[in-house]
Amino acid sequence: xxxxxxxxxxxxxxxxxxxxxSPMCQYSAAPEGPSAGVPGDWHFAHYGARAAGGxxxxxxxxxxxxxxxxxxxxxxxxxxxxxxxxxxRLTGFLRSQGTVPGIQLAHAGxxxxxxxxxxxxxxxxxxxxxxxxxxxxxxxxxxxHPVPTELTVAQIQEVVGRFADAARRALAAGFEIAEIHGxxxxxxxxxxxxxxxxxTDAYGGSYENRTxxxxxxxxxxxxxxxxxxxLFFRASATDWLEEGGWTPDDTVRFARxxxxxxxxxxxxxxxxxxxxxxxxxxxGYQVPFAARVKAETTLPAAAVGLITDxxxxxxxxxxxxxxxxxxxxxLLRNPFWAQHAARELGATVRVPDQYGWAV
Numbered sequence: 001x002x003x004x005x006x007x008x009x010x011x012x013x014x015x016x017x018x019x020x021x022s023p024m025c026q027y028s029a030a031p032e033g034p035s036a037g038v039p040g041d042w043h044f045a046h047y048g049a050r051a052a053g054g055x056x057x058x059x060x061x062x063x064x065x066x067x068x069x070x071x072x073x074x075x076x077x078x079x080x081x082x083x084x085x086x087x088x089r090l091t092g093f094l095r096s097q098g099t100v101p102g103i104q105l106a107h108a109g110x111x112x113x114x115x116x117x118x119x120x121x122x123x124x125x126x127x128x129x130x131x132x133x134x135x136x137x138x139x140x141x142x143x144x145h146p147v148p149t150e151l152t153v154a155q156i157q158e159v160v161g162r163f164a165d166a167a168r169r170a171l172a173a174g175f176e177i178a179e180i181h182g183x184x185x186x187x188x189x190x191x192x193x194x195x196x197x198x199x200t201d202a203y204g205g206s207y208e209n210r211t212x213x214x215x216x217x218x219x220x221x222x223x224x225x226x227x228x229x230x231l232f233f234r235a236s237a238t239d240w241l242e243e244g245g246w247t248p249d250d251t252v253r254f255a256r257x258x259x260x261x262x263x264x265x266x267x268x269x270x271x272x273x274x275x276x277x278x279x280x281x282x283x284g285y286q287v288p289f290a291a292r293v294k295a296e297t298t299l300p301a302a303a304v305g306l307i308t309d310x311x312x313x314x315x316x317x318x319x320x321x322x323x324x325x326x327x328x329x330x331l332l333r334n335p336f337w338a339q340h341a342a343r344e345l346g347a348t349v350r351v352p353d354q355y356g357w358a359v
Contacts, residue, residue, distance in 0.1 A: 003317035012228035017056035037077025054338030069107035073129035091174030102177035109187030110135035179232035184272030237289035291321035
């Protein structure tokens with residue numbers, strides 16, 4: 001059997017294949033009012049198409065655990081029950097297509113309160129539904145970004161509670177897998193990296209202190225997330241800095257800590273915490289970081305980053321470099337990538353009855 005089309009079991013959840021959809025923000029929710037953070041028609045059509053296309057797991061885009069945790073005012077959220085009800089319609093449809101519904105829980109930290117990318121992606125203020133960002137340290141992400149407010153210890157604990165509350169709501173909304181977003185320069189990553197964490201208290205300085213917040217979030221979510229359901233963590237394996245940043249060695253060490261705290265799979269990405277760094281992008285450029293986690297720990301790992309070709313994806317799994325591949329932009333271009341891959345590899349994948357005559 002093709003490696004891409006082997007089922008993958010974590011705890012009591014079986015994902016029908018190893019072709020997974022990476023969380024990608026759509027910036028398409030209402031920015032405020034009763035519909036703020038609520039998934040709408042666009043989200044239903046967007047995710048529904050990829051489920052109908054045979055994707056085994058769909059990880060819904062970064063979803064704010066609080067209003068100020070959103071990347072943009074148009075991000076999805078899970079801080080109230082109105083959002084839960086809207087998500088239930090979406091998760092129900094994904095399950096009806098044989099797709100496992102997952103969701104990424106996130107807090108954007110100092111990179112919050114920005115415009116939609118097609119409107120420049122620059123920071124916005126109250127006149128455009130924006131707010132004052134929060135961070136481990138009062139350090140702006142880049143030029144033209146505001147200096148964030150440094151979180152107090154009490155506020156840190158409040159954010160930990162927000163992650164747990166969002167996980168409870170994700171469960172009520174019908175999600176079967178939750179992923180904690182600890183990558184791409186957002187709040188958890190900001191605590192992890194010495195590039196963005198200048199604190200001198202129990203949450204800064206040493207590796208143990210810088211990872212403390214992340215592990216507290218994991219513990220709080222794991223406490224409310226059922227034992228029979230998997231919990232993922234997305235990490236940036238490197239800041240791509242020559243010195244003073246988070247490193248691949250840190251990631252391997254952290255993977256072991258995450259597993260000890262109940263994480264079932266590491267979703268391995270890179271970068272996002274430092275602007276203007278040189279990243280050697282190319283097909284599968286982040287796969288070696290997932291492969292290293294696989295080789296040096298017992299924690300399952302998924303690879304992401306310019307994985308576009310069927311043969312490429314198959315080889316990543318067949319060579320043991322990752323347990324699954326997460327497709328991003330390629331699934332934006334082709335919602336039916338899994339069905340095309342099945343034909344190319346001589347495998348089978350679920351096709352909606354309504355489309356059966358075409359297959």
